Amino acid sequence: MRKKQEMNVIGEFTSDFGHYKIIETEDKSKTLFSGHYDEACHSLTGAVEETIHNYVLGCEVPSRLKNFTPFNILEVGFGLGIGVITTIDYLIDNNLNTPLHFVSLEIDQALIEWSKDNLSFKSKSFKLWENLKLEQIDDLKYYQGTFNNVTLTVLIGDARRTLPLALDKKVIPEFHAIYQDAFSPKKNPTLWTVEWFKDLKKVAHDDVILSTYSASSSVKKSLVEASWKIEKASGFGPKRSSTKGRLVGEMSEEVKLNLSRSPITPVFDSDL
Ligand SMILES: C[S@@+](CC[C@H](N)C(=O)[O-])C[C@H]1O[C@@H](n2cnc3c(N)ncnc32)[C@H](O)[C@@H]1O
Numbered sequence: 001m002r003k004k005q006e007m008n009v010i011g012e013f014t015s016d017f018g019h020y021k022i023i024e025t026e027d028k029s030k031t032l033f034s035g036h037y038d039e040a041c042h043s044l045t046g047a048v049e050e051t052i053h054n055y056v057l058g059c060e061v062p063s064r065l066k067n068f069t070p071f072n073i074l075e076v077g078f079g080l081g082i083g084v085i086t087t088i089d090y091l092i093d094n095n096l097n098t099p100l101h102f103v104s105l106e107i108d109q110a111l112i113e114w115s116k117d118n119l120s121f122k123s124k125s126f127k128l129w130e131n132l133k134l135e136q137i138d139d140l141k142y143y144q145g146t147f148n149n150v151t152l153t154v155l156i157g158d159a160r161r162t163l164p165l166a167l168d169k170k171v172i173p174e175f176h177a178i179y180q181d182a183f184s185p186k187k188n189p190t191l192w193t194v195e196w197f198k199d200l201k202k203v204a205h206d207d208v209i210l211s212t213y214s215a216s217s218s219v220k221k222s223l224v225e226a227s228w229k230i231e232k233a234s235g236f237g238p239k240r241s242s243t244k245g246r247l248v249g250e251m252s253e254e255v256k257l258n259l260s261r262s263p264i265t266p267v268f269d270s271d272l
Contacts, residue, residue: 007033007044015110030119032080032111037183041079043213045237050213051086053236058211058244059177061087062096067176067207070099070149074175074203076191077182078106078154081115088125088150099149103172105159112143112154128152140165160190160199167203174205178245180212185219185267192219195269197226201247210245217264219243225266230255 010030011022018036025031027046034041043050055075056062065071075083084102091100106112112132120129125147132145132152140162143154153171155162166172178200182191190196192214200210210228212219215235220243223230228245232255235241251259 007040009033013114015108015114017108017110020114029082030080031082034183036108037187039183039187041077041183042082043237043239047082048086050236051082052090053234054213054242055083055177055179055181055211056087056090058233058242059179059209061177062091062094064176064207064209065091065096065098065100068205070101070151070173071177072101072173072175072205073103073177073179074172074200075102075104075179075181076159076200078104078111078115079181080111081119083179083181084152085119085123085125088128089123092124097149101151101153101173103153103155103166103175105155105162107156107158109141109156112156125150137169137171140169140171142166142171158190160196163199163203172203175203176205176208178204178208178210180210180214185214185216189267189272190269192222192267193269193272194222194225194266197223197228197245201226201228204247206247208247211242212245213239213242215239215241215243217259217262218267220259221262221264221266224251224259 008024009021010024021033023031025044025047027049029048031042031047116129128147132143135144141156182188185192223245229251231244233242233244
């Protein structure tokens with residue numbers, strides 16, 4: 001996923017889940033290097049710039065916001081909250097004040113507390129973070145808070161369990177944008193299988209755009225096997241391309257040809 005670049009380590013902390021190094025990226029925004037997954041959460045070229053490129057613009061949020069009220073975003077992997085903070089700040093900076101529900105999935109609860117204490121107070125959405133409360137319905141734990149017209153929900157636990165559970169318990173809406181931002185398929189394989197992409201399809205609005213930094217053939221094949229129509233998009237930093245998925249429309253002849261020529265097969269849960 002993330003090409004080997006020099007890391008500028010500016011701090012560290014440990015949670016019950018693992019050890020984290022705090023890294024300053026080239027655009028001066030921070031990311032975390034997870035000892036548990038042995039990978040950084042963002043490109044070292046720039047955490048905020050990568051988020052704007054791959055997700056805010058990758059999912060065409062600014063131009064599609066007005067089509068839905070509220071506009072619902074799902075992020076796979078809360079990390080240190082850069083996806084949430086960058087999206088909300090970007091919309092505020094561009095006077096895009098449409099109601100928004102942002103849902104994020106995170107296995108390590110300590111990261112939400114870390115982000116509240118260390119990052120969110122510098123963002124334009126700090127009041128939202130002050131309003132975040134831990135809620136529980138049966139065995140589904142999540143943080144939720146609202147400020148002005150933005151609601152943030154972070155489901156705590158393994159996303160393979162929490163996403164279907166939250167759908168069942170009607171805690172989440174249908175999503176218009178999906179930020180597929182797990183660690184790499186090699187390090188975080190359960191969040192890249194055909195079954196996972198089918199789960200994402202179940203929570204998606206027909207007019208959804210899924211965007212991911214990954215351009216790997218196995219990810220593309222797995223998305224297509226789960227009935228996503230994929231297209232190639234531009235990559236961020238040293239990466240040449242990224243991938244987008246939709247549920248409607250047709251794939252280009254070029255994408256179909258490339259897929260048919262590749263000997264790589266889709267990855268199912270049973271392959272892990
Ligand atoms: C690449 S980082 C996400 C970065 C984040 N989008 C941001 O902007 O700060 C991936 C995140 O996914 C989380 N994660 C990995 N496996 C998970 C799982 N099975 N369920 C929920 N979260 C998971 C990791 O703990 C990590 O925080």
